[in-house]
Amino acid sequence: MNVRPRIGILWGDFASSTPTKLGKLWSMGRVAHDITRALQDFAHVIPYQPAPQGTSFSFDRTSTAHQEELAIFLGSIDILWADLYPASALALTLRAELDLSFPAILFAGGVMPKGAEAMLFPWQHFLRAEDTLLFTSKADQAIWKRLISWSTLREGVIPLSVDESVFAPQRFEEREGTREKHHLSAHAPLLLYVGRLNIQKNLHTLFYLLAALSKQLPEVCLCLVGEEDSICLGEFAVRNTGYVAWLRQLAADLNIADRVIFPGPLFGKDLADLYAAADVVVNFSLYHRENFGLSQAEAASCGVPVICSAWGGFKDVVETGVTGYTVDTVLTKHGIKVNWGQAISPLLHVLQHKAHREEMGKKAHSLAQERFSMNALRQNLATLVTVAQQPSTNTSRPVYQPSLFAKEYEQHKRACGWYAAEEEHTWYPPMFQGASYALYEQLMAPYASQLASDLQPHQIEADWRPYFPSQVRFDPSRLLLSDEDPIWPHRRFLTPLEGEIIRTIDGRYSVAMIVQQQHKKDQKACRAILWELYLEGFILFANHDIHLSLLSR
Template sequence: MKVGILCYPSYGGSGVIASDLARHLARRGHEVHVFSYETPFRLQQFEANLFFHQVEVLDYPLFRFPPYLIALTSKIVDVARTAQLDLLHVHYAIPHTPAAYLAREMLARERKLPIITTTHGTDITLVGKDPQFFEVIRFSLESSDGVTAVSHNLAIESKEVFGLEKTPRVIPNFVDVEAYIPQQNPALRSRFALPEEKLLLHISNFRPIKRLEDVVKIFAGVNQVLPSRLLLVGDGPEKVTALQMAQQLAVEERVHFLGRQENVAEIFALSDLFLLPSEKESFGLVALEAMACEVPVVASKTGGLPEVVEHGLTGYLAPVGHTDAMIEGSLKILSNPLLHRQMAERGRKVALSRFRAEPIVDAYEQYYKEILNES
């Protein structure tokens, strides 16, 4: 098949999954064309059968807001013609699905170009609900030939929010279980923590939805009982809030801001516990990555997280904002080596049995075939 993939290039679950899927499809012999405004960060290496098309927007003084939708649509139309694309797979509906829709309509007399939209979360639950976007997103989801969601929770929410006729097909996110592996690196670990200290980790885009303040509060609570260190990986608007909270709780010297990192697998493997107390997660790819590296997870019981983290088995879940319960769960895990080991091993087992790339890429391939046969 010749597949066009539209995605964001930045640090986030949707761009990571789109890039990993593109690579897997290319290795299976499909011709894959990725569209974005920059090379996605997980797609920097050469891969035969994989082509990147940079969408560049004309810089003209009249355009206070660069017309990305038009530039993306033109690029799709151009590549669809020259490469003879069979279908478009859109990751993150805004603004990719409207662009794909426009391209499909423009090419309607020449060729069929079915569209599959994969909703990833905030495109539906946060941004899509905004009255500014709502009607356009509803229309373009209804006009997609197929819609998938990364969790059951998101599938149901997408259907309900937009009153979709069909429930989206659930195809969960996946993890590279060969890259995300448990590993020992005492030399690197010793740069952040003493052997007797616990190492807690959080990785995200530091947006308000991630509740960085809760991350720091949980860490401070744990540190009162068990001397610990906190690694914060990523960057974003809440960095300052996290720093202020760390100062307020007098733990700033124990909190290490590592900034954005490309190879997080190594950092996961150093850690004893992963914290994800988000307001909302439609899947929580970072929680799955932690599990694959044998790191138990303490997270919010929200959105699709209970479909990834098994409460009491691979970590603990507590209602959003219940930092006391999250501290208690963290302490239970960190103070009981046997429980820690059991949860760590179970996490890896779950990643291997339910979230390996191969069967999930199979599910996408199968869905592509169904949609191509139907259209």
């Protein structure tokens, strides 16, 4: 007779029948809800205390009563389920002090792109070899490998889930009704974004894509479901202040305002209905904690193809050419650039060929059933728990060693005053400027699809079309080029030859055509200039015409 293990959980969703917001994120509420339900199917789930709505636990280590209560809880469980945030430290410390033998499963969540700051150095000596780090993407696991020299901890990578009883394909009549409900054209091609309305999500790039698509599909629309929030991109001192208002003005400037819809946040069946009514789901997020593509998985479950950035956990959810397409995320010397120009050709094909779109949707739905269903999550977690209960023969401590890179990263973070800002709840200081930007490149390389520096000048193909992925301004009198990217603005003074080349970049001229126009100049020098502009994030390359120039003078 199988005995159901007793899993003690420090965070979860124990009271609500539907997912609720956890902290500032609806997505984390979904994760907590689904994981708790999946564990309850094969284990006795014992919460340390009922999770307060919209908050996370914060244990006061100086409280004797708290420690005594927690010690009793720890003595009643077979496995501890915790995360890698500071609140879990007390339970793990007490486990060591009380010499309790249970293993811990530690949910990594979105901490790896932050350098696993709460656990990497402080937890080194009280974790054990039988403890498991649980990642939700290969990219997060790859960052962990960069943060350590070696580790004897167990590791697992498990995708998150979608409630397939809610998110499912629909009949044509139902889709028509949903479009009518939201005042959307029954026949116009519809792109759908679902998520936070935050600058981290790179929504302005979707607007550039829509403007370019409109040259060939004038009726195409973009619907953005979600709510604006105040979460900042602290490492680069970027706030989300006024972002949606700025987006509305951008839409007007690009002459697409009548085809951009903001229906607000939607949940449950209302959200599933809109997914099913869309032709393609799009997401070009560059958020540092995209450890899974929840929106992409929901779309797949509804039988809708996805086109998204090849970024973090997104890369594990979308199979390019099968369930959708991914476009390159290029880690340049001035931030991350999504090569949205790459999306135009496959997006046109999907929108203009119904049979191809429906076939992709069927494959996406099948993949979602196999990988992202609640049943798949239950099976994956059950296997993880079974392995976690097996004793380890390795009893040595510590169980991992931070790498030299991790030590340099941590030292830099402290030198910037990052932790002081956290403690005082003040504005975060920018972390990555000048020479320290190399730390950012090394940390986030597993999330991106390529480093700009990996491309060499001689590898630039003659038929590539250089284009500006964000708005740039050129001052011809001063030969000054300014990238007005809302996250990573920067500028460069140009040489006369560089200025001549800038004038020819419009998304339609190929590299060969640009070089030929400079026939009196050194062609090798022309290629080198294009490479430098790419390396610095001013331009990207597409393999077809981009019918939109973001250059202004």
